Amino acid sequence: MIDSKLARVTGAAMVLLLPLAACGGGGDVSEDTYELTGMVTIDGSSTVFPISEAMAEEFQIANSGVRVTVGISGTGGGFKKFCGGETDISDASRPIKSSEIELCRENGIEAIEIPVAWDGLTVVRNPANDWATCMTVDELKRVWQPGSSITRWNQVRPEWPDEEIKLYGPDTDSGTFDYFTEAIVGEEDASRDDYTASADDNVLVVGVEGDRGSLGYFGFAYYEESSDKLGAVAIDNGSGCVLPGRETIETGTYAPLSRPMFIYTKAQALAKPQVRAFLQFYLDNATIFVPEVGYVPLDGERYTGLLGTLNAN
Amino acid sequence: MNGERFQPNSRRRHRAGTIFKVVCLASIAFSILSLALLLFDVVRDGAGWLSIDLLTHYPSRIPARAGIKSAILGTLWMMGLTAAVSFPIGVGAAIYLEEYAPKNWLSRILQTNIANLAGVPSIVYGILGLAIFVRYFALGRSVLAGALTLALLILPVIIIASQEALKAVPGSLREASYGVGATKWQTIRHHIFPVALPGILTGTILSLSRAIGETAPLIMIGALTFIAFPPMSPMDPFTVLPIQIFNWTAKPQQEFHELAAAAIIVLLVLLLVMNAAAIFLRNRYQKRI
Amino acid sequence: MERTPEPGGAGLIPASSGEEFDLGHRARRRWGERVIAGALFFCGLVSILTTVGIVTVLVTESIGFFREVPIMEFLTGTRWSPLFADQHFGILPLLNGTLLIAFGAMLIALPVGLTSAIYLSEYASLNVRGVIKPMLEILAGIPTVVYGYFALTFVTPIIRTLFPGTGIFNAASGAIVVGIMIIPMVASLSEDALNAVPQALREAAYGLGATKFEVSTKVVVPAALSGVMASFILAISRAIGETMAVTLAAGATPKMTLSFFESIQTMTAYIVQISLGETPHGTLEYSTIFAVGLILFLITLAMNFLSQKVTRRFREVYE
Numbered sequence: 001m002i003d004s005k006l007a008r009v010t011g012a013a014m015v016l017l018l019p020l021a022a023c024g025g026g027g028d029v030s031e032d033t034y035e036l037t038g039m040v041t042i043d044g045s046s047t048v049f050p051i052s053e054a055m056a057e058e059f060q061i062a063n064s065g066v067r068v069t070v071g072i073s074g075t076g077g078g079f080k081k082f083c084g085g086e087t088d089i090s091d092a093s094r095p096i097k098s099s100e101i102e103l104c105r106e107n108g109i110e111a112i113e114i115p116v117a118w119d120g121l122t123v124v125r126n127p128a129n130d131w132a133t134c135m136t137v138d139e140l141k142r143v144w145q146p147g148s149s150i151t152r153w154n155q156v157r158p159e160w161p162d163e164e165i166k167l168y169g170p171d172t173d174s175g176t177f178d179y180f181t182e183a184i185v186g187e188e189d190a191s192r193d194d195y196t197a198s199a200d201d202n203v204l205v206v207g208v209e210g211d212r213g214s215l216g217y218f219g220f221a222y223y224e225e226s227s228d229k230l231g232a233v234a235i236d237n238g239s240g241c242v243l244p245g246r247e248t249i250e251t252g253t254y255a256p257l258s259r260p261m262f263i264y265t266k267a268q269a270l271a272k273p274q275v276r277a278f279l280q281f282y283l284d285n286a287t288i289f290v291p292e293v294g295y296v297p298l299d300g301e302r303y304t305g306l307l308g309t310l311n312a313n
Numbered sequence: 314m315n316g317e318r319f320q321p322n323s324r325r326r327h328r329a330g331t332i333f334k335v336v337c338l339a340s341i342a343f344s345i346l347s348l349a350l351l352l353f354d355v356v357r358d359g360a361g362w363l364s365i366d367l368l369t370h371y372p373s374r375i376p377a378r379a380g381i382k383s384a385i386l387g388t389l390w391m392m393g394l395t396a397a398v399s400f401p402i403g404v405g406a407a408i409y410l411e412e413y414a415p416k417n418w419l420s421r422i423l424q425t426n427i428a429n430l431a432g433v434p435s436i437v438y439g440i441l442g443l444a445i446f447v448r449y450f451a452l453g454r455s456v457l458a459g460a461l462t463l464a465l466l467i468l469p470v471i472i473i474a475s476q477e478a479l480k481a482v483p484g485s486l487r488e489a490s491y492g493v494g495a496t497k498w499q500t501i502r503h504h505i506f507p508v509a510l511p512g513i514l515t516g517t518i519l520s521l522s523r524a525i526g527e528t529a530p531l532i533m534i535g536a537l538t539f540i541a542f543p544p545m546s547p548m549d550p551f552t553v554l555p556i557q558i559f560n561w562t563a564k565p566q567q568e569f570h571e572l573a574a575a576a577i578i579v580l581l582v583l584l585l586v587m588n589a590a591a592i593f594l595r596n597r598y599q600k601r602i
Numbered sequence: 603m604e605r606t607p608e609p610g611g612a613g614l615i616p617a618s619s620g621e622e623f624d625l626g627h628r629a630r631r632r633w634g635e636r637v638i639a640g641a642l643f644f645c646g647l648v649s650i651l652t653t654v655g656i657v658t659v660l661v662t663e664s665i666g667f668f669r670e671v672p673i674m675e676f677l678t679g680t681r682w683s684p685l686f687a688d689q690h691f692g693i694l695p696l697l698n699g700t701l702l703i704a705f706g707a708m709l710i711a712l713p714v715g716l717t718s719a720i721y722l723s724e725y726a727s728l729n730v731r732g733v734i735k736p737m738l739e740i741l742a743g744i745p746t747v748v749y750g751y752f753a754l755t756f757v758t759p760i761i762r763t764l765f766p767g768t769g770i771f772n773a774a775s776g777a778i779v780v781g782i783m784i785i786p787m788v789a790s791l792s793e794d795a796l797n798a799v800p801q802a803l804r805e806a807a808y809g810l811g812a813t814k815f816e817v818s819t820k821v822v823v824p825a826a827l828s829g830v831m832a833s834f835i836l837a838i839s840r841a842i843g844e845t846m847a848v849t850l851a852a853g854a855t856p857k858m859t860l861s862f863f864e865s866i867q868t869m870t871a872y873i874v875q876i877s878l879g880e881t882p883h884g885t886l887e888y889s890t891i892f893a894v895g896l897i898l899f900l901i902t903l904a905m906n907f908l909s910q911k912v913t914r915r916f917r918e919v920y921e
Binding site for chain 3: 321326327329330333334336337338339340341343344345347348350351354355358401402403404405406408409410413414423425426427428429430432433434435436437438439440441443444445465468469472496497498522523525526527528529532533555558559562563570573574577580581584588
Binding site: 043049050053054056057060067068069070071072200202203205206209225226229293 | 371373374538539540541542550563564565566
């Protein structure tokens with residue numbers, strides 16, 4: 001009969017697809033002496049994301065039984081999830097606020113802070129922009145402060161061209177936003193609001209790459225990755241123009257935009273063997289992957305020290 | 314009769330006709346040209362990245378290592394679960410509306426409601442899924458939540474297509490079945506449904522192929538996390554081909570754009586296969602009434 | 603013994619068989635029928651539940667929003683900055699972006715779609731139709747994220763070459779691509795409407811000496827006007843609800859502008875942006891998803907109702 005044959009074929013086709021999905025889970029046969037399994041949930045800063053993504057990728061290659069997810073909810077959004085018990089590790093491009101510590105404590109969570117790298121928050125311009133190669137902190141403040149009416153480059157410095165400034169920056173959930181507003185404008189979260197705000201730094205890179213008069217800011221790794229298509233603005237903090245770079249960030253001469261980046265975890269997460277193993281992997285391999293991704297690693301000894309503290313917890 | 318003479322103006326009118334025909338042809342050419350340019354753009358960018366590696370690797374920060382394994386498996390999972398939920402409910406609703414419902418104000422409201430649901434933007438379904446499946450039913454950002462949301466999205470289309478298929482069954486078949494004493498359900502199950510099945514399946518497959526390409530509702534459910542593993546259960550986090558394509562397209566590097574194009578080619582091939590299956594089904598079984 | 607086929611029986615029972623027909627099955631069968639009918643009714647109910655669900659979710663979460671933001675500010679304010687310290691909740695910039703894209707898309711889709719439909723219905727031979735219709739269906743079946751890719755990697759560079767100074771994110775790119783996406787919808791719905799016009803009308807016009815062009819535009823299209831207008835309205839509704847292409851290509855800056863060469867933000871792109879950033883549940887910012895979603899839903903609902911009404915109102919009934 002038509003119907004039973006058709007039904008059988010269709011049913012078989014649908015059933016065949018699902019085992020295909022199960023096949024995918026196998027992966028490599030790894031030579032671990034003891035198979036780690038389980039999940040590690042990471043969320044938070046999009047600035048720290050490239051590091052965590054690299055660690056997650058490499059860790060999963062070595063431990064195929066573990067599943068690691070990394071999200072980009074923003075530093076603030078990440079903390080809310082972390083304190084709400086939804087994530088194991090929180091990426092942060094600024095230190096945890098006291099209100100966030102409170103929120104965690106309300107849920108019985110003590111956040112454990114682990115610095116992982118240095119970032120030189122980079123102010124970027126389009127490569128065809130050959131006039132704004134160096135700006136003072138004060139000039140940046142005038143452009144970015146709330147209620148700023150600056151819309152053209154010659155309003156910043158009269159000798160600059162009369163071209164429109166197109167602004168790109170992170171949105172308010174971003175730790176980069178918090179840090180930049182505090183360091184440049186002088187007050188956290190104080191910023192004009194008529195710019196292209198995105199939680200996705202890639203959108204900002206594309207924006208600045210595309211428009212001659214554009215100006216934006218984001219983590220150093222995103223600049224490094226596209227440095228052939230972007231120009232960095234040297235920052236003059238009173239003692240001359242300093243470009244972001246490995247050394248200037250490490251020594252802190254790239255001021256005031258050099259900053260540490262963190263990951264936070266908690267005892268409840270460390271109790272899971274796969275999370276602990278992942279964090280050990282993170283700290284063991286930071287000196288390799290942090291520079292590869294484009295940020296500046298801490299001292300090798302610092303990481304060893306942090307590993308020790310981690311193991312003591 | 315007044316003295317004015319009727320001016321046929323044939324030549325001018327025919328010339329206007331020819332111009333209009335050219336305009337119409339230009340429109341058709343515009344559509345075809347757009348399609349050709351789109352496919353050309355995608356193939357040109359992505360063909361270089363098509364390889365077994367693309368299908369067997371997970372996403373990576375390094376373009377040369379990146380692949381769509383988790384996305385394809387996520388898509389297959391999503392398709393399977395969505396079909397499992399939407400097919401029975403959609404066909405059931407269509408059977409109810411066509412065979413059981415009395416033609417009164419209630420069924421007219423149901424019918425209008427379904428037509429309206431078919432026109433609601435997919436992102437509104439995403440909002441619904443986020444609030445109800447992810448939050449209220451606490452399914453989290455799982456394959457199941459995504460599948461239920463997509464099922465709701467394509468349900469109106471399945472219902473409408475199935476209704477058409479059921480309507481096409483000749484009334485004589487029903488009458489004959491009742492005539493020999495069969496109950497309503499027996500009639501439906503043994504006589505009406507088998508005849509309508511090819512049309513129903515065609516409609517379902519076409520709806521599913523639309524579901525596969527949906528991005529917006531799934532972004533709201535699943536968000537853009539880095540996922541380098543396939544789902545193992547309906548409660549797992551997931552990514553699907555359209556989300557992976559969106560992710561890579563939004564990156565600034567040219568290599569990721571090309572990867573996105575390669576993933577698009579895979580998605581289009583998948584859609585082509587599904588649509589071909591639907592058309593094949595329709596042609597093969599249509600003659601048999 | 604005389605046997606007559608019993609209604610509700612399992613089938614034809616040979617009159618000559620000596621077996622007793624089991625009447626007990628009847629009650630069980632009737633109960634089984636009821637269960638099945640009930641299950642099918644529930645399936646039909648799911649669609650009502652969906653609508654109820656959409657309305658409930660959008661309205662109840664929006665109530666929380668409107669408790670904090672006066673509705674007049676929402677509907678008439680011209681600044682939209684819910685995520686910043688200086689919060690403004692005027693939806694007009696988002697509405698502006700949406701309507702700008704929809705308008706641009708219509709400039710392309712309506713003329714091209716309608717003339718394509720006229721060609722397919724009045725001029726084309728069956729062979730030509732057999733080739734063109736599948737192509738239009740393919741155009742309709744391409745996922746919107748692919749159109750977004752096409753907009754960003756192909757259309758935007760062309761626009762920037764033709765119009766230097768256009769931003770890398772711009773409304774034109776989004777509008778063009780959405781327009782192309784909608785053409786098949788306009789074409790196929792209009793063609794259905796044109797096909798439904800009885801041949802007799804055409805024959806009569808030819809009989810009076812009209813050219814094909816005149817018949818098509820002065821007789822057939824006006825006769826099919828209700829269907830054609832309904833197709834336009836549905837297409838606009840679809841353009842308003844479009845998400846992925848505009849998210850990728852049109853930008854993330856809500857602003858009031860009539861320029862196609864600037865970056866804007868549509869209502870749909872805003873909703874996506876918020877869910878990417880995962881604003882926490884229960885906050886005012888989170889509830890903006892539902893307030894904007896409510897407006898979007900109401901607009902598309904109104905347009906769908908309008909198209910149904912237009913179909914009924916202007917429909918010319920032929921015997």
